[in-house]
Amino acid sequence: MNMGSTPSKAVQSEIREQRESEKATYVTRELAQSLAKLDLSAPLSVDGSLSLSNVDAWEDDVTQSPKLQLARTILNHTNIRETLTSRSSYIADAHVFNTELEFKTGPITNQKSSGRCWLFATTNVLRYNIMKKLNLSEFQLSQSYLFFWDKLNKSNYYLELAIQHADLPVDDRLVYYLADELISDGGQWDMAVNLLETYGVIPQPLYPESLHSSLSSPVNTLLKTKLREHALILRDLSASLRADPAISADAALRALRSKKEALLKEVYVVMSATLGVPPRPDEKQTWDYYDKDGKPGSWTGTPREFYKAFAYDKYSPADSFSLINDPRNEYGKLYTVDKLGNIWGGRPVLYVNTEIENLKQAVVKQLKAGQPVFFGCDVGQFSDRNAGVMDTALFEYEAAFDIKFGLTKADRLRTSESSMTHAMVISGVHLDAAGRPARYKVENSWGDVPGDRGYFVMSDAWFEQFVYQVVVPRALAPRDLVAVFDKGEAQTLPPWDPMGSLA
Known part of the structure; x- marks a missing residue:
């Protein structure tokens, strides 16, 4: 056979069989080695209950370990997070970055109890462009304006699903x-x-915060109670409509949606009373302001x-998409x-879904292009809220x-140990001598007290383990990943999949 020529199908088949055989032999050998390491002696508890004999054995081991005895002396009356904090991590995670967005936004925002x-x-991503264009020193868009329309639409979405699945058991x-x-x-993005x-x-002064936009739990509790009641009403109505052979499927759907709209009025009444009546998206508003020169x-x-x-220049939000790192898939x-x-x-x-290095490169490329980066992560893992440090060490x-x-990133997702719990903005990165990220500057929305006046620092190791999502404009994304997005052939994960968690 000549160099570079294609092997025959018979030869290819032999090669595949040989590889499969080698793989099977390897797996068998690994399994045998693993079994050899197992302790196959009889357990102290035959029926699987907790045995005091186990406790005695464990206690004997601990009493012979000076390190564990010292841990017992110290940790039974101190906060383990404070006591076991690594001094070297704080030193390594300095709030210093050699690659940052040139334009600085402010103030640091605060989502409060929501x-x-x-x-x-x-x-926070959008205001970067707005403040540059209008020469502003401080500015916030109305988060509660988007919150109102999101909550009202989610209520409608839930009731549409209730109609769609009314034939399923409750x-x-x-x-x-x-x-x-x-x-x-x-x-999600x-x-x-x-x-x-x-x-x-709209600018925040045109639809400012209310008590219940910043403290959402009481309103959420009330709305959930009503919406669950609404869903049962729609289920009962659906059953009655389906039982009548004279009513077509289209007529039944129209009747259900008419009833749904009547029920949604209650949601609107609660929300407009507690959050305020928002401007309509096509309603003219006048906003007066001072620029940074007064x-x-x-x-x-x-x-x-x-x-x-004002909200964007080169990179439209609608033209951006999410890269994720999900090693399960x-x-x-x-x-x-x-x-x-x-x-x-x-x-x-x-x-x-792509390798973690592509998420890192997307962050660096966006920052160098002057674009803040929306990302999703599991913020509670190995983080110090007060110091504003996120580091696996x-x-x-x-x-x-x-x-x-011993859990890998994939293991954490499989076992509900981790998922996306929080979204923030990356506005800087510290690159090492080889041009690789060492740490990232993170703009949070917890006010200006935590961290460095509201900014957090995230180590590269933490990024690898607990960052799941980076949003990137298609113009700055790798071409092969843009092609995957444009192709549109999506595999559907179940509703309860960890990637369905909402930051």
């Missing part, structure tokens, strides 16, 4: 799950795009017009999550307790 981080992250897993997760404060493209944005300015227009005029593929959305019939939540649990953490 789960609106994704809306704060979105508006204790079906899907029905039960949807009733539990019906109107979360959280959201594509859901933010739905709101931006439909309702636009010069007064004024703008009149609709929220949609404000969005189109195949890379180079497009994924979506079933039943996840806010605006019925709107843009679906879509993720292009932050707490020395393994040394103190003589244990090892």
Whole structure:
């Protein structure tokens, strides 16, 4: 056979068989080695209950370890997070970055007692352009404006799903799950795009915060109670309509949606009373302001017009998409999550799954292009809120307790140990001598007290383990990943998949 020629099918088959045989031999050998390491002696508890003999044996081991005895002396009366914090991590995670956005925005925002981080992250990205264009020193878009329209649309989305699945038993897993997760404060990038493209944005003074936009739990509790009641009403009506052979499927759907709209009025009444009546997206508003030089300015227009005029320049939110790193699933593929959305019939939540290095490169490329970066992560893992540090080496649990953490990123997703819980903005990165990220500057939405006046620092190791999503404009994304997104052939994950968690 000549060099570079294609082997025959018979030869290819032999090669495959040989490889499969070698693989089987390897797996068998590995299994044998693993079994050889197992302790196959009889357990102290024959029936599987906890045996005091085990406790005695464990205690004997601990009493012979000076390190564990010292841990007992110290840790029974101190906070383990404070006591086991790594000094070296604080030193390594300096709030210093050699690659930052040139234009600085402010003030640091505060979502307070609400789960609106994704809306704060979105508006913090958008205000970068607005403040540059209008020469502002401080500025906020109205997060509560988007919050109102999102909550109202999520209520409609839930009731549409109730109609769609009215034939399923009420204790079906899907029905039960949807009733539990019906109107979360959280959201995803594509859901933010739905709101931006439909309702636009407005400056915060035109629809300011209310008590219940900043303290969302009481209103959420009330709305969930009513919406679950509404869903049962629609289920009962659906059953009655289906039982009548004279009523067509189309007529039944029209009747159900008419009833749904009547029920949604109650949601609107509660929301408009507690959050305030929002401007309509096509309603003209006048905003008066001072620029950073103290010069007064004024703008009149609709929220949609404000969005189109100021919120972006080269990189439209609608032209950006999510890269995720989910090691459970195949890379180079497009994924979506079933039943996840806010605006019925709107843009679906879509993720292009890829290696973590591509997420890092997307961050660096955007920052060098002068673009802040929306990202989703599991903020509670190995982080110090007060110091504003996120680092996998932050707490020395393994040394103190003589244990090892063996879960991989994929394992954490599989076992509900981790998921996207928070969205923030990356506005800087510190690159090492080889041009690789060492740490990242993160703009949070928890006020200006935590961290370095509201900014957090994230180590590169933490990024690898607990960052799941980076939003990138298609013009700055790798061409092969843009092609995956454009192809649109998405694999659908179930509603309860960790990638369906809302930041």
